[in-house]
Amino acid sequence: MMRLSHLMLPDIEQAFAGDPESVRELFEDLHAEDVADIIERAPPHLAPELLAALSAERAADVLECIEPYRQVDLVQRMGVTRAVVIIEEMASDERADFVAELPHTFAESLLAAMDPEDRADVRSLVQWEDGTVGAVMTTDTLTVSVEMTVREVIERVRTVGEEAETVYYVYVVAGDDKLVGVVSLRDLILCKDDQAVAAIMVEDVKSIGPNEDQEEAATLIQHYDLIALPVVDAAYRLLGLVTIDDLVDVIAEEATEDMHRMAAVQPLDDSYFGTGFWTFVAKRAPWLVVLFIGGQFTANAMTWFDDVIKETAVLVLFLPLVISSGGNSGSQSAAIIIRALAVGEVDLSHAGKVFLREIGVGFVLGVLLALIGVIRALLGSGDGSLALTLGVTLTAVVTLGAVLGAMLPILLERLGLDPAVSSTPFIASLVDLLGIVTYFSLARALLM
């Protein structure tokens, strides 16, 4: 994607120095994301000035498009007085996320300067744990009474719609604030004005609780092709809503986390360049150390076969090849099953079916590699027993890799853990160990 900011930044710097009003006008015409891009790339002294030059409402839109770690820096440079005007205009979910990112003392002075209602809203939203639906929901909902007509509902949308996160779904509540239905703006527009909203609303409202995993909300929104999903408490009272654009980010983040976990990295909380050097090391070191210590078992296992190794040094030549083949087959199965679990194609009830299929696929792949390996060994050394050892080990290791790679994620899911944590390197290490034992045991039997 071409970024406007590359083209425009030098001109803007110059224009802002001479005629700030012209820049303000230009920024009003551009998409908020594009303005955010320009401000993110502006020099540190200029960025807060540019943001402060905008109307509070516009500045809030732009601020929402900026990466968290830059937001914090920018707003601290602006100071509390100028910042609070902008913060009050932000969408409730974005505002709560932003305040949660701030250093404690700055956050407190910002909260103290805020309008009491907004302050209460922030405090109620920041209570939700990261990763829950509550943490991504907005409280800017649009509700109407079940007794209204279509005309009255449209009238209400016109009056208060400006404040709402979305006006595309209007939530219908009964006297006790209980959510009883939803009506889309589309249906409102397509229906007669004097109809009762109760007659056209959908009563089978898909909803979710605030403590649920946000991945669950993403699954529901995807499954039912929704634009927004209402969040309700146990008494079915509307607390807020999550919108598809927030969940698109959740879907992308969850995929990122899964990829990182699969590769034995603890998920980063920020972007690549937003993560500091030592944080980066800390996210990678723990699993690397665990795998390294676990890998000691391979060295131990090899000492058991000291005699075989000394006797037939040629065996060792093929060792890296044998164990990496098992690891490769294991990571293939792991990636396929972890992803299939994540998108809901496979669930726990399929364990048996997956097991049988992976034995089959693994065996076919193992035989294929074994054939290549045997031919290679016969052409190389002409030693039939060596070729046999290599062929049988390859078949066993590739089959085993496929089965372990597929079943470990399913086992972890059954234990209530994240299947992606059965990271590829972990499976590879396990297969390494089993490969070494198989290979040298066979060699001892056949070659000595």
Added chain:
Amino acid sequence: MMRLSHLMLPDIEQAFAGDPESVRELFEDLHAEDVADIIERAPPHLAPELLAALSAERAADVLECIEPYRQVDLVQRMGVTRAVVIIEEMASDERADFVAELPHTFAESLLAAMDPEDRADVRSLVQWEDGTVGAVMTTDTLTVSVEMTVREVIERVRTVGEEAETVYYVYVVAGDDKLVGVVSLRDLILCKDDQAVAAIMVEDVKSIGPNEDQEEAATLIQHYDLIALPVVDAAYRLLGLVTIDDLVDVIAEEATEDMHRMAAVQPLDDSYFGTGFWTFVAKRAPWLVVLFIGGQFTANAMTWFDDVIKETAVLVLFLPLVISSGGNSGSQSAAIIIRALAVGEVDLSHAGKVFLREIGVGFVLGVLLALIGVIRALLGSGDGSLALTLGVTLTAVVTLGAVLGAMLPILLERLGLDPAVSSTPFIASLVDLLGIVTYFSLARALLM
């Protein structure tokens, strides 16, 4: 997510045998996705009957929610005459996808039975290559003339909105059909009736061409928080639009493909159970064979060090540990960078910065593992030279793994290839080879 179908299917089978009308009524009240779930799980003879019992419009909604490989089966069982009524009611993008999945002869008889306008629409949509924007776009757009007032636009939405994919964005075209602006239904509702639409429309319309990669459309929609994105030709005439719910699927699919490629699996075109056994083998075998043949180099490399291996058999014990540590560090970097490239956090201009950072991170991690390794070796054998060899090799291999794992994806991106294809096993194999050479060369220098 609890599936309704588990609970309801037995009751429905019974009810349908006695009183089909009651089932039809129930199905009208449920969400289309839930009806699709029930039909997908119904016995093969019952499923087409259930679908045919619905109104054509409802059946079309339900059919759109069913997985492609099951759709085809279901519709073939229904026969052309009953199917065509339903197919004509489907959204244009879903319909084209569906027809593209059908066996050629069945597709042709279906097309022949269709209304000529719908047939032309299908033929124009199936021309787009898989993976392009054209292949996911719908032609059911809602356009209005730039000369209309807000009242006229709302009137038009009411008249033709039923047919459109979305009414939340209305596209404004000039006399020559050129797209000149967009106005959201939200703004239409919030504005005065007698205003000119030209006065309230946004002129900076984000759009995309039909031949672009659908991932690009997903990036734009995500970046600008849009619900739909118009597709235009070179003359800026509106061809169709892509909606966020289609792109949510694209985002999830692209993540799946990346994970599969990273694990050396060619992306599956279907779901896990939708993919046949031999297709499955075929998706996994090629890379496995390539990696196996490439792995032969490790065996060759080891023959160069025959003397070292024979002399100091203890070295071999640590070999799997050393090379797997390099591989692990490499897959960590690869996963991080492939994902950062995919979500746009890192681009080609960052190559130098990434290189320096990965050298740093890799070195720190390498030293950490080396310390553990050295202590282990000293405690085990008390051999200082062995410990030194191990320590230096570990540091080198882990650093090398980190750098290669990060830079190969960037190199592939620069060459215009998919960075995920620098799959984790490929990087691991390369690091294996380099690890073996480093380890034994050092050993030859220090131990012999």
